[in-house]
Amino acid sequence: MQQYLPIISLLVLVVVVAIGFIKKVNLGFLALGAAFVLGTVGGMKASQITAGFNSSMFVTLVGVTFMFGMASQNGTLELFSKKIVALVGKHTVLIPILMFVLSAFISAIGPGHIAAGILMTTFAMYLAFEMKINPMATALYAKLGANAGCASTLSLTGILAAQLSNPMGYSGFGLHLFLSTLLSGFVFTLVVYIMYKGYAVKADNPMKWSEIPKFNKNQTITIIVIIIVVICCIGFKLDTGLFAFLAGSVLILLGCADEKKTIKAIPWGTLIFICGVGALVNVINKLGGIQLVSDYLSSLMTKGTAVPIMSATSGILSWVSSTTGVVMPALLPIAHNVAQTFGISYVEIMSAIIATSFAAAISPLSTGGAIIMSSYSASKETTTEEMNKMFTTLFLLSVANVLINVLMSWLGVFSLGHLFY
Numbered sequence: 001m002q003q004y005l006p007i008i009s010l011l012v013l014v015v016v017v018a019i020g021f022i023k024k025v026n027l028g029f030l031a032l033g034a035a036f037v038l039g040t041v042g043g044m045k046a047s048q049i050t051a052g053f054n055s056s057m058f059v060t061l062v063g064v065t066f067m068f069g070m071a072s073q074n075g076t077l078e079l080f081s082k083k084i085v086a087l088v089g090k091h092t093v094l095i096p097i098l099m100f101v102l103s104a105f106i107s108a109i110g111p112g113h114i115a116a117g118i119l120m121t122t123f124a125m126y127l128a129f130e131m132k133i134n135p136m137a138t139a140l141y142a143k144l145g146a147n148a149g150c151a152s153t154l155s156l157t158g159i160l161a162a163q164l165s166n167p168m169g170y171s172g173f174g175l176h177l178f179l180s181t182l183l184s185g186f187v188f189t190l191v192v193y194i195m196y197k198g199y200a201v202k203a204d205n206p207m208k209w210s211e212i213p214k215f216n217k218n219q220t221i222t223i224i225v226i227i228i229v230v231i232c233c234i235g236f237k238l239d240t241g242l243f244a245f246l247a248g249s250v251l252i253l254l255g256c257a258d259e260k261k262t263i264k265a266i267p268w269g270t271l272i273f274i275c276g277v278g279a280l281v282n283v284i285n286k287l288g289g290i291q292l293v294s295d296y297l298s299s300l301m302t303k304g305t306a307v308p309i310m311s312a313t314s315g316i317l318s319w320v321s322s323t324t325g326v327v328m329p330a331l332l333p334i335a336h337n338v339a340q341t342f343g344i345s346y347v348e349i350m351s352a353i354i355a356t357s358f359a360a361a362i363s364p365l366s367t368g369g370a371i372i373m374s375s376y377s378a379s380k381e382t383t384t385e386e387m388n389k390m391f392t393t394l395f396l397l398s399v400a401n402v403l404i405n406v407l408m409s410w411l412g413v414f415s416l417g418h419l420f421y
Helices: 002-023 027-041 046-050 055-073 076-086 092-108 112-131 135-148 156-168 174-195 217-235 240-253 259-265 268-286 289-300 306-318 323-342 346-362 367-379 384-410 413-418
Strands: none
Touching (some): 002 027, 002 268, 027 268, 027 323, 046 268, 055 112, 055 156, 055 240, 055 259, 076 092, 076 112, 076 217, 092 174, 112 135, 112 156, 135 367, 135 384, 156 174, 156 323, 174 346, 174 413, 217 240, 268 289, 268 323, 289 306, 306 323, 306 346, 306 384, 323 346, 346 384, 367 384, 384 413
16 A cells, blocks of 8 residues: 555645636645545654644735735725826836836735736726726736746745745745746736737826825825835845734734725635645655656656756646645655756756746636636626637637746746856
8 A cells, every 4th residue: 555655645636636626616625634634544643744734834924915915905005006107197108018017016025926916907907998908918917027026035936935945955046036937927028018019009098197196194104114024024034924914013003904804805715725735745745746756757857858847847737726826835846856866956947837837827727817807807898709719818828928938948048047046
């Protein structure tokens, strides 16, 4: 029985992902239950099984999402976005560039691809209809920007990458990972920009600065608190999650946001998703499943093809699962083994995996593409034919994005010339 546990553990992962995808249920809860059964069959103690549920990461993610949930709930982020857009005035040709840069910035300072993606994609869609410009393209600029900026050391993806990599002996790669994901997002945004003729955007109804209200007292305090958090966490290396709890507590005491609404807005399902799958992957790793996959992939690879193969694997997996919930916990341990086998950079492989996984995330089967479709249908009445066409377009764009990232991986782009690590 013991010799079959690695294979059984991998089959359990496939079944859990398949059930979650077909039944549209939270993989985190399924994964925790499966981890218990699988770990017990494998002779693991309960404490060993629950050790895979990363409590440190959970605290960090709750703290960050709670603080930025306040900034979203009291309208700070939305008003900030409107003011930035209004700066272009009649120069609406700058809107595509601004959507990407603003989304990347908001994503990078803490909210991450989920919160920033929802906020900016929805805002971009409504803005496009208001200004009578292409809604699909405008939403894509925003979503690609949110994905591009999400791997900073303050954001969910960057935090998760560090939490997963530190036990394997890797650290100090924050800037490299951030720039890799940013570069990947920028390249495909440029493709979309040319494809949809972003250089010819002309709005009939540009947003005017004089029509946008000033920040109120609560919003001003919120901005100051966020700036302090960014300075302290990046400049003084303070713990992001715990400092975010402190910042959130200050905002609560000052009455800057509705505490109950903010708590409800925390993506609890996503957090359980990430940590639950992490617990299952930990059990699979303990039972030898990760090593089995690593050995198989290594048998297909050479030193020159290792990075693009891992990149393609992450893109395909991301079409049916979450980058932070499934792809990163499952593939980063394999990336470590591949790096040691072929004597290549783990950080390059990791960067290629994460960048390509987010490249697939504009698919309508993922959260990113789903946000674009839902915000479009919420902005105007749509027919089934329109939605089917949008579904196909988004999926084909996702495939193209993945292929471009695999090519970049093959060309060694994600090494960034070894300048940052």
